[in-house]
Every structure is written in C-alpha cells, then in structure tokens.
Amino acid sequence: MGTPLSRRRVLVALATGVGAVGGAGLLSACTGSPGPVIPTATPSTAPDPLLAVLTEREALVAQYDLAGRQQPDLAPRLLPLRDQTEEQVVALRLALALPEPSSEATSRARTSSAVPVEPPVTLEGLRSSVRATATSAAAVCETTTVERAPFVGSLAAAASCHDLLLR
Amino acid sequence: MTEVDALQDALAGEHAVIWGYGVVGAEAAEQHLPAVRAAEQAHRTRRDDTADLLRSMSAEPIESEAYYELPFPVTDPALAVSLAVHLEEGSAAAWRFVLGQTEDAELRRTALVALSESALQAVQWRLQAGIAPATVAFPGQ
Structure with missing residues (x-):
C-alpha cells in the first residue's frame, strides 16, 4: 500500500x-476496465471451491436465457442482469484458469436448451437461484485466499443486488 | 498493510460518507430526504461498530475530518443523488478492500455485509437517478 x-x-x-x-x-x-482483478488458480488436488460458484452462475445465465425466450416482455428487465452474470462467469473462468468455451459449444448449448420441453422459469425461480449464488459466494468468501476474497465478496454482493432488482 | 490499517481506512471512509450525506441532504429533493436520513444513519451505525471493533483490537479509531473536498459541485437534487451514488460506491470499495486484508472469517463476514449494504444502497440511488443498469457486475471494484 x-x-x-x-x-x-x-x-x-x-x-x-x-x-x-x-x-x-x-x-x-x-486489469483493464471494467474487468475485475482476478487472482488465478493455484494447483491443488481438492476441488477448487470456486468451481461450484462458476457452475451456479453458468446455470443462472442459461436460466435467464430460458426466461427471456419464454417471457419476452421480461427481457428488458432481465437482460442487464443476465449480461452481468455472464461477465462474472468469464471472470470466474479466468480465476480458475479455465479456457473460454468455444463458440461451437456455446451454440450447441443454446440449441440443446431450446428443445424440446423447457421447464417454465418464473421470476421467483430466478430470485431463488440468484439468492443461492449469493449464499454460496459469501460462504466461499469467508475461507478463500486473501487474493480471492475481494473478488468473491464482490460476486456475493452483486447477487444480492440482482436479487433486489428481481423483487 | 494490516487488517487494522484496512479497518482504519474503511472507518475514514465512513466518516467521509457521513459528511457527504450532509451535503446530499442539503440539496436533495424533499421526497428523497427520508432515504437520505436512513442511509446516513446506516453509515453512522457502521462507523460506530467499526470504531468499537478497532478498540477491541487495541487500536485507537481515527477521527473524522472537519471538512472534505467534494468530487464535483453539488448544486441541485440530481447532483445530490449522483453524490450519494458515488459515496456508496466508494464505501463498497473500501469494504471490499478489507476482505483482502484478513483471513479472519468473522471480520470477512463483517466486511462483506458492509460491502453488500453499500452496493444495495448504490442500486437504490441509481434507480432514483434513472441510471441503467442500476447494478454493476463487480460492486466495489
């Protein structure tokens, strides 16, 4: 300092x-604006706790996409939250030193999630998922390294803010 | 930097935010005054809690300054709300920083609560200001 x-x-x-x-x-x-400061992964045999945070947010992005398709009138409200969650996914992949998903894989995922029976996504369901991401990020924040704690804490706070806007 | 230093910085931020809310209140529209008072009170509570925490760590909490420089002139209600957004963003940044200065889980919980509360209050002020989106991907960043 x-x-x-x-x-x-x-x-x-x-x-x-x-x-x-x-x-x-x-x-x-x-780091470049507006991206976060992202300490990268260190080798370890135990599963990295950040992986669970990543998986949750990837699922949340898919849930936002599904909600947008099912309820286009909600799209303007949901899109900023969806895009910010995707930014977080990119940052988490960077923190975990994971490669970016190929555009082909992303496209396949979008196609497969569009067929054939989609479970209905409600605002309450989205809120529940968002709250879960806040809880798990907060738990990781307590025990993670000093390098990662600000980043993970920021993810937890962001989820609380998204929860507020979904009320 | 030690966790005490980081907490002193966060406390300095709380002093500044409380002072800043005085300016916000002087220019804010009438309908925003209850929210200004509530936000200011939240920071007073956090200031007192942080000072107590520092004393429990055998540190003398720093005092408030008598005057602070504003980042921009605040001359109307819209600018007052803009200042409120900036104050909360700055507070969030200070508490986010504390997270990286300690391995103590309880102190991290305290800092995360403060970071989250400031981030949430910033969202409320951005909504009042008509700023879209009202959220940011990385609060305190």
Missing part, C-alpha cells in the same frame, strides 16, 4: 474509487 491519502481527500477518493480504497485503486491498476 502506498502513502495513505490525506483524510481530507478521502471523500474525493471515495467518489472516484481510489484510495483506501487506495488499495482497491492499486489492485484495479492490474
């Missing part, structure tokens, strides 16, 4: 996202 900001400057720092806050500013300098 560099020289602390003068306290009088804190309000400016808060407003611009730098400062003590300074630590966050230093960390965010390591």
Whole structure:
C-alpha cells in the first residue's frame, strides 16, 4: 500500500474509487476496465471451491436465457442482469484458469436448451437461484485466499443486488 | 498493510460518507430526504461498530475530518443523488478492500455485509437517478 491519502481527500477518493480504497485503486491498476482483478488458480488436488460458484452462475445465465425466450416482455428487465452474470462467469473462468468455451459449444448449448420441453422459469425461480449464488459466494468468501476474497465478496454482493432488482 | 490499517481506512471512509450525506441532504429533493436520513444513519451505525471493533483490537479509531473536498459541485437534487451514488460506491470499495486484508472469517463476514449494504444502497440511488443498469457486475471494484 502506498502513502495513505490525506483524510481530507478521502471523500474525493471515495467518489472516484481510489484510495483506501487506495488499495482497491492499486489492485484495479492490474486489469483493464471494467474487468475485475482476478487472482488465478493455484494447483491443488481438492476441488477448487470456486468451481461450484462458476457452475451456479453458468446455470443462472442459461436460466435467464430460458426466461427471456419464454417471457419476452421480461427481457428488458432481465437482460442487464443476465449480461452481468455472464461477465462474472468469464471472470470466474479466468480465476480458475479455465479456457473460454468455444463458440461451437456455446451454440450447441443454446440449441440443446431450446428443445424440446423447457421447464417454465418464473421470476421467483430466478430470485431463488440468484439468492443461492449469493449464499454460496459469501460462504466461499469467508475461507478463500486473501487474493480471492475481494473478488468473491464482490460476486456475493452483486447477487444480492440482482436479487433486489428481481423483487 | 494490516487488517487494522484496512479497518482504519474503511472507518475514514465512513466518516467521509457521513459528511457527504450532509451535503446530499442539503440539496436533495424533499421526497428523497427520508432515504437520505436512513442511509446516513446506516453509515453512522457502521462507523460506530467499526470504531468499537478497532478498540477491541487495541487500536485507537481515527477521527473524522472537519471538512472534505467534494468530487464535483453539488448544486441541485440530481447532483445530490449522483453524490450519494458515488459515496456508496466508494464505501463498497473500501469494504471490499478489507476482505483482502484478513483471513479472519468473522471480520470477512463483517466486511462483506458492509460491502453488500453499500452496493444495495448504490442500486437504490441509481434507480432514483434513472441510471441503467442500476447494478454493476463487480460492486466495489
């Protein structure tokens, strides 16, 4: 951590996202905007707890897609949440040092999820899934490494915010 | 940086946010005043809790400054809401930072609650300001 900001400057720092806050500013300098700071995976024999966080959010993106197809009138409300969840999926794959899914695989997944009987997706069902992602990310946040904790905590907070907008 | 340093920074942020909400309240539209008061009170509670936590760690909590520089002039109700958004985003960033400065699960829970509450309040202010989307992918980032 560099020289602390003068306290009088804190309000400016808060407003611009730098400062003590300074630590966050230093960390965010390591990545391009608007992507997150993502510590990558370390080799281990145990399953990485972040994998479960990733799987949940991948399923959530599919659920948003399904909801959008079934209820197009909800699409404007759901699309920003869906897109932000997809951003999180990309960041989680990066954190886990996983390759990006090929466009062919993505296309196959979309096609297969479009046939033949789709379970109905309700707003309440989406909320329930979103709340589950908040809970699991919060649990991982408590025990993960110091490098990952801010990232995972941010994912938990984001899910709480999405839950609010689905009410 | 130690977890005490990070908490002192977060406390400094809470002092600044409380001061900033005074400016927000001075310019906010009448219908927003109850929300401004509630948000300010939430930060006062968090400030007091953080100060207590620091004392329990044998640290002397830092004091508030008498005056802070605003990031932009706040001269009307719309700018007041914009300032409120910035204050909550900054608070979220400070508490997100605390998460990476400790391995203590209880302190992480405390920091995550604070991060989440500020992120949620930022959403409420973005909705009031008509900012879309009202959420961000990585609160506090």
